Amino acid sequence: MSTARVMSSEYMWWAKTRSHATYNLANSGLVGYPLAELPVKIEDLEINGPSYYGYEPLQRAIAEKCRVSTDCVVAANGASMGNFLALAATLEPGDEVLIEHPTYELLVSAAQYLGAEVKRFPRRFENNFQIDPRDVELAISPRTRLIVLTNLHNPSSALSDETTLRTIGAIARQTKARVLVGEIYLDALFEKTPRSAFNLGPEFIVTNSLTKVYGLSGLRCGWILADPELVQKIWRLNDLIANSPAHAAELLSCIALANLDRIRERSRELLAANHASFNRFLEERDDVRASPPAFGTISFPQLKSGKVDQLCSLLREKYETSVVPGKFFEMPDHFRVGLTCETEIFAAGIARLGKALDELSQESH
């Protein structure tokens, strides 16, 4: 992997300019939760407020949700800023960072931008994208300062259990490295959501937000969990970049966090229905390969023959449907499907995906 300084993200550009479609199966976050469904009155909002190193009520609400103390929380502008700050606070130029492969592209490009030397450890399709800690052990070096993974995994939704995470924590301790875990999809397990990796030891740093599982991307309510000393360092680093957030969004985030149960119910129903139709789709097809996902907002099937880019073009041009090409996850024979849009639109989207796959296979015969 090159250590050249990158100044942009190909994936983000694609996501912002090329992923939109009537049948949008490219989105990993639930379709937007409407403001009108939240119990918000205009008097609840204000433009300016006491937000310095966090807005106290929001700090408390995040800490309560995560069952940690407020001095372990940095509120951030989405998990995006959370990831960037966590990487920037733990990596010096030239430091080695060990990142899962495949992964969310921004984690790699942000680390490269910061001048870190990016190394990878594999998560194999044949192993359902589970992490084998021996791969981490093989790839780590005395220069590794940070190990980075996502749980649930983006793009596959694979869940890493506590034993695996603890083993990775122990490997990191050997070289005084830390472990950054992006937990932005973890709440998609609903009542089965395991406790955060933050609880597993001082080497763990966690990022999260209300974007994906709750459909609240526009609030930009993200956060970092870290030990209080690192939290202070991150707050001071944030002064260089973001000063303080939009206060109205902080107030709305407090209201959203107070109403998370009702927001969660909508997500649970929608994902249950979409999982059922997606699993039927996978059963019926022999041209794509993926183990039927039991949870999560995304799946990462392999196209058994043919070109994913051709599938994506056909989908967009003829079927008004989008999926994420696997090349953005460095696995060009895969594509990522989001199970996140309204049930009828999702069902119509995968029917269109089926038609495009049929058409491709007829062309190749």
Ligand SMILES: Cc1ncc(COP(=O)(O)O)c(C=O)c1O
């Ligand atoms: C692993 C991971 N982290 C962070 C983000 C961005 O999250 P947010 O919208 O909270 O900034 C994404 C979005 O796809 C993601 O997959």
